[in-house]
Amino acid sequence: MNTKRKAATVAVAGTAAGALGLGLLAMPAGAESAPELPEIEAQELVGSVLKAQPPAMSGTATVDNELGLPSVPGMPALDAQSARVYYDGEGRGRVAMEQQSSELTYVLGEREFWSYDSAAGTATRAELPDGAREQHRNQEAAGADPSQVATQVVDRLEESSNVSVDGTARVAGRAAYELVLTPKPDERTLVREVRVAVDSEERLPLRMSVLTHGTTEPAFEAGFSEIEFGPQPERLFEFSPPEGTEVTEREPGRNGGPQHGGDAEGPEFDVAGDGWDTVLLGRIPSEMREGAESNGTDMTGMLERFGKPVQGEFGSGHVVETRIGTALITEDGRIAAGAVPEQVLRQALENR
Amino acid sequence: MEVMTEPARRTAPVSRLVRAELRWIFRRPRTLAVLGLLGVIPVIMGIALAVADPTGSSSPGEGPGAGEGGGLLATAAGSVLVLPIAALTMTLRMLLPLAAAMAGADALAGETATGTLRGWLLAPVSRGRLLLVKALGVATFTLVAATMIAVTGAVTALVLNGADTLYTLSGTTLSIPDALGRIALAVGWVTLQLWAVGAVALAISAFTEHPMVVLASVLGGIIVFTVLGSLDALSWLHPVLLTEAWWAIVDVLRDPIPDADLIGGALKAACYLVIGLSIAYARLVSKDG
Structure with missing residues (x-):
């Protein structure tokens, strides 16, 4: 009897301890309560963000989106991506985008920009123009009166949105202010509000979320899941490709950065409207279309799968809708995109 | 019963018992056969990758096989650092857990079947010590199995390519001690x-x-865990699944090593370890000699 009870006790206690441990591990990190911070005006917060020099830090940034786009076979999944970010506080940085069993690395060094793809074993190198970083730094310094710039920025924002500080949040374990931009009621946009969490000490934006009508879960969120401020080892900001790597040289100015989506890429975009109902109008360069086809990406097939065909005064084309934006691509390669409903895109194309 | 056994002879030190257990384990032909087979896997992988053209076949992150380590294999061909880790990653999916389950199955169920466990249960050894000895036996076997793969993987890559290819997925080149440290980790x-x-x-x-x-249930459990892990609708469950932690092993190849997933995975394993051992202890204590 005694041993039976002992056995039962050990079994229950051990299992409970193990299960509790698993439960703790499974608990989402964001379940902490909002920190208490002194009140701050939106204008002052924006000013301090503009003035702040990002300090040396390392962290993990994640992008989450619930855009409602179906996953495209053959394209890297967009819905959850994480990258490790290192910054030395003086303009040099390293970004490592993790994939399950490979990595894309981007290194912005003193004089050159490297990108390295471990799966393909290829690297590209671009020389930075002389003094590019200096210029960048001086520009930051030139905004000598941040309060004035902040006033301008906030004024500009307030033409189309309400800017406010709405409480606090804890992001990656840091106390942060939540800066909220809400489009004015007469703006024709899909976006309900944009929230930016700003670190209360370093004044670095830590997280941005875009919320749409009808849901409480952000449609798009990008931010740090882990961040640590402090000096970073020097070797992280230098890169020499491993032996046997195929290195491509790029001319300065065109870095081989990651290609995000297709909307904002490509040369010569026109802008129609302002504020939240801004619509980007452009034309997909024919070489890009051909390039996509030679890559094995079937543009038309993809559009037919994800878009719905539309017709109007502008001709005919396909509309691709996501929760925060819409794109209209016509048969002859014109493209209109924005964080707006389809109707606004049609008008923008027709009024052109 | 305890009163009778405890004061009698508790002199046999655990180390001697463990040594006896290890001798017992490593004398079994099937143990040696499994270790030998595990050791051959990295050799086959290395040669196959060296013979097959590793370029060309590996467009990044594409194709159905990409999620299963295609990218890792593409880099594995060349590197003393990557081949052992790639071999560990591959075998950790199925073969290594199977070997661990075999060790666990032999330790108690196997000995019950052949009648040898009876000797243990009647001997003046407390049940806690018995379990400790058995658990250490399993741990030693798994350590030997993992080391076997890592060593043959490293040697294969060394023979095929030489030692000057110690680069990480982040494109940095490591020193030899650093690389060995990562393999040991x-x-x-x-x-x-x-x-x-x-x-x-x-x-x-x-x-x-x-x-x-035992073999069937562990194997079934791993398959179920893998299936659950592949269902996006159950993402809330994923942090609890042991198998979901196993991809973190690839982080050893990144530079600097992102330690969050590795530490999380180790803690998760510790939780399973506590659960498993406490249930085993409870059953063993109430088992009649």
């Missing part, structure tokens, strides 16, 4: 994961006298 981490599997196997093993039952 990977081996230790894999051993901990396998020990957790072995502990669960021991728990099942204590309840049955058929080793096949």
Whole structure:
């Protein structure tokens, strides 16, 4: 009897301890309560963000989106991506985008920009123009009166949105202010509000979320899941490709950065409207279309799968809708995109 | 019963018992056969990748096989650092857990079946010590299995390509001690994961006298965990699944090593270890000699 009870006790206690441990591990990190911070005006917060020099830090940034786009076979999944970010506080940085069993690395060094793809074993190198970083730094310094710039920025924002500080949040374990931009009621946009969490000490934006009508879960969120401020080892900001790597040289100015989506890429975009109902109008360069086809990406097939065909005064084309934006691509390669409903895109194309 | 056994002779030190257990384990032909087979896998992988053209076939992140380590394999061909880790990653999916389950199954169920466990139960050894000896036996076996793969992997890559290809997925080149340290870290981490599997196997093993039952349930459990892990709708469950932690082993190849997933995986394994061992202990204590 005694041993039976002992056995039962050990079994229950051990299992409970193990299960509790698993439960703790499974608990989402964001379940902490909002920190208490002194009140701050939106204008002052924006000013301090503009003035702040990002300090040396390392962290993990994640992008989450619930855009409602179906996953495209053959394209890297967009819905959850994480990258490790290192910054030395003086303009040099390293970004490592993790994939399950490979990595894309981007290194912005003193004089050159490297990108390295471990799966393909290829690297590209671009020389930075002389003094590019200096210029960048001086520009930051030139905004000598941040309060004035902040006033301008906030004024500009307030033409189309309400800017406010709405409480606090804890992001990656840091106390942060939540800066909220809400489009004015007469703006024709899909976006309900944009929230930016700003670190209360370093004044670095830590997280941005875009919320749409009808849901409480952000449609798009990008931010740090882990961040640590402090000096970073020097070797992280230098890169020499491993032996046997195929290195491509790029001319300065065109870095081989990651290609995000297709909307904002490509040369010569026109802008129609302002504020939240801004619509980007452009034309997909024919070489890009051909390039996509030679890559094995079937543009038309993809559009037919994800878009719905539309017709109007502008001709005919396909509309691709996501929760925060819409794109209209016509048969002859014109493209209109924005964080707006389809109707606004049609008008923008027709009024052109 | 305790009163009778405890004061009698508790002199046999655990180390001697463990040594006896290890001799017992490593004398079994099937143990040696499994270790030998595991050792051959990295050699086959290395040669196959060296013979097949590693370029061309590996467009990044594409194709159905990409999620299963295609990218890792593409880099594996060349590197003393990558081949052992790639071999560990591959075998950790199925073969290594199977070996750990086999060790756990033999330790209690197997010995019950052949009648040798009876000697242990009647001997003046407390049940806690018995379990400790058995658990250490399983741990040693898994350590040897993981080391076997890492060593043959490293040697294969060394023979095929020489030692000057110690680069990480981040494109940095490592010194030899650093690379060896990372391989050792990977081996230790894999051993901990396998020990957790072995502990669960021991728990099942204590309840049955058929080793096949243990093997089948552990294998079934791993398959179920893998299936659950691949269902996006169950993403809330994923942090609890042991198998979901196993991809973190690849982080050893990144520079600097992102330690969050590795530490999380190790803690998760520790939780499974506690659960497995406590259930095994409970069953063993109440088992009649």
